[in-house]
Amino acid sequence: MAAVLPSSEARRGRLSLTGSHRLVIFASVLGCVAAAIWLGPLHAVTRPDSAVSIPWWAELAACYAASLCYVEVRIRGTRTTLSLTEIPVAVGLFAVDPHVLLGCYVAGVLLGHWTRRGIQPAKDYGNLMLDAMYMAVTVLVFTAIGPSASGPLAAQSIAALVAAMAVAGWVVGPIALNLGIFLLQGELRLREVIRAYLFQVIATTTNTCLGVTALVFMDGRPWLAFVLIPPVALVLAAQLTASESQRRADRMEFLYRTADILHSSSRVRDRAGELLAGMSRMFGVGRAELIVMPEERGAAIRFTATGGDDHATVSSSELTYAEQEALNALRNSRVISSNQDSPDTSMALLFAERGVKHGSAVALRGHERPQGMLLLAEPLNGNLHMTSQEESLLVTVAGQISVALEAGQLAGAIRTMSAEKDELQRRAFYDPLTQIANRSLFTEAVGKALTRLPSTRRPVATLFVDLDGFKEINDAHGHAVGDKVLNAIATRLRGQIRKFDMVARLGGDEFGVLLDGMRHRSDAQMVAQRVVEVLRRPIPLGEIAVSVGGSIGVAVVDDPKDVPAPDELLRRADMAMYLAKRQGKDRYVVFDTSAREPVIATNARATVEPPPA
Known part of the structure; x- marks a missing residue:
């Protein structure tokens, strides 16, 4: 299959269960359905009679290599991957036993995930169940139509292969993937879903065609299989180019919207929520927090948005010890992530105060003093390390906010809000007639x-x-x-x-x-x-x-x-x-x-x- 499910640190969604809990339950349901298919209709299925045959270890190696050739597509801040794994699946439907194909596919893809990002139990469990479901549907449709005894290149065999790959790759896979993201985050954006679906359809179609081409060579002249390397490389390069182009467009749109918000922030409470929600979606996190220090000595104002909500909660108090230490640590660093440090560092303490394990922080640098800092926590995709491009984007956004705080409308809005909070506090604790304590x-x-x-x-x-x-x-x-x-x-x-x-x-x-x-x-x-x-x-x-x-x-x-x-x-x-x-x-x-x-x-x-x- 060309896509993998995301995972998340625990966070609240629309139901009482956290997003990661709902995702695990959903993955378990998929696993049960897959098990029912494999133990039911597919219990006695065998490899079709064909001149094409490859050993299990070759199929495993092909699945592993194909899973390492991937591109990333972002759906509402959550990364999903599109790979070339349909190619070995298309060949394996004719060349190996279906049960062996299931084991080779699941093991090869899982090894590919571990090679790219290491072991992540929750995410690996979700991907394992989804892969089992994908293979169950693929083999079920393939055997239901039935390949021709004449060989893999017969019209009926090609029809069975195309139908199986289309149902699994165009219907079941995207539905399961987007439903998993919805259960995780509580929301989907139609534009991003359509874009990801088009990538999925194109990738599945292209990979299936390459798989058929591989069968042509294997059925007649196996020694010519090496000619598949250039078209496969071209397909992968095209997918990478398209993915990078889309990411670049997303970054430009994000920076434009951020600048628009910062330069029109007459109502800072409303626009701060919109700003932080945009960051949560762009960087794929469940919590974004903006800490602003209107004065060098005095209370800091904190704007916090969770779950992609456009409304931010606002609080005001002195900087905590962990926040002061984090600002000191950020003097000599662009971006610091809590997972890069030992448990007793300032960043770990900073995020522990907020009840989260992982996150990143960037300082809002002013000409004369720090203006505050920006925190991103609870990565939704399970990737605890920011890429260099993401770090550069985060630093750019922090620079935009710093300029707005020093010279733009946001500076005046923050100062006005700070004065209003001081006035409300004075009214709450002081007698309006005598101006002494109440x-x-x-x-x-x-x-x-x-x-x-x-x-x-x-x-x-x-x-x-x-x-x-x-x-x-x-x-x-x-x-x-x-x-x-x-x-x-x-x-x-x-x-x-x-x-x-x-x-x-x-x-x-x-x-x-x-x-x-x-x-x-x-x-x-x-x-x-x-x-x-x-x-x-x-x-x-x-x-x-x-x-x-x-x-x-x-x-x-x-x-x-x-x-x-x-x-x-x-x-x-x-x-x-x-x-x-x-x-x-x-x-x-x-x-x-x-x-x-x-x-x-x-x-x-x-x-x-x-x-x-």
Whole structure:
């Protein structure tokens, strides 16, 4: 047969099974059908009476040599091969026993695959089952029509041979091949399928004709068989030329489409998915990822497309250690593949972070600094090594992206997107009125501080501040004045803490203060007293001045063996704040971790600073 099935690293398809699992199941079904044919209708079939006969080892050698003469055709990024194996099959139908022909064909083609690319169990299994099915259909059609007893050159014999090769090579083979690719990838492109089918038909027809020519010489003048060498070489050269011409056209079309996307990327999220999907198809991978660094120091933006999907997922975070090491490794290399390195190298770590075994990376080189890198992972065809042409194409695409990042519309789109993400993050974690942290960011910061406590052994405290008299000011002077008061309070609170502490607006007229890494437990009470005093000062608002107070609850953690959850620490501070209000407001209360609320209420006077005279 002239084509071989692809294989893939595991990846998700349309069904719950991975593509490689579906391919193995499909190959097993083909194998079962082939076995049923060989053990059923073909069980007792024998070689037709003919003057043409060759030993089994010659047929095996011919199948092996023919499988080494091949061209590659790409179907949606997946390579399939067209070889000259129909020639020894056409001869073998007359010259050897059908069961011997099956063994010679399967063994010869398999040895050819191993010679070209090494052993790949999943791919070899799929090819083995497909070859068995191909030979079963070929022999079944050939024996059903029946060769003439007059010899292989009789009209009936030629008709049986042509029909067998046509059904197997024009119908069964292409259908099985494309169905296997569909199960593997979940999608087929009609244009590529038609192109590959035409190559298949031409190759099968040409090889069958050469096989008939070989029979002519073998039946009459075997010593003239050497004259087949020039036409076979010409056919192979023509196929190679056509294949290379098509690959060159594919590369040019890919580069043109890539340039068009990069120069019209006003909506970078949409076009990034289209760009990465095109790369996945061109290079035959299941995952493509673009890592962009808008600033030399700052978060990187990652666009990821899997399964050829035109929509990319977007995330933003600092570069990981493996990504930084990979960028360093790419300083002196054009393209680095993970399979070329030992398991502990930066590339292996980079792809291990993404849960894949094999892939290639290329840097996006700028004039002054790296712009990021492009990752291609999960090769669908089982070929773990890029060809030199593929490496050159990948470097060219990386250069196009680098230029677009530095000077083209993509640069502006990336910067705009980065600014939008920063703005969304600011809105998510900061209070829009006072521009200080909100409850979400405050709770997260408290959690991080408590996590560090066992190692730092420095006390951590939270202050829960509730303004006294704010509602009356808001009702009397309006919300505009109330907003100004809240801004003034936020400014005053920030002035009472260290740079690495935090002030947050928890909601309404409630504020929180995080004191991280204090030297002594009593430091929290000192800060709380300063806050009480600063809140008493009148707030000038143009022609008027208003005054508010504050009831403050303090919760301190200094025992590394008994660290509460962030919400629990805030709850303790909240309880202490309510106790401060019960005791007359304008004061602070420290939560007693060794007692329950009733005891705290009883001992409130002992923990409350006396109000000023």
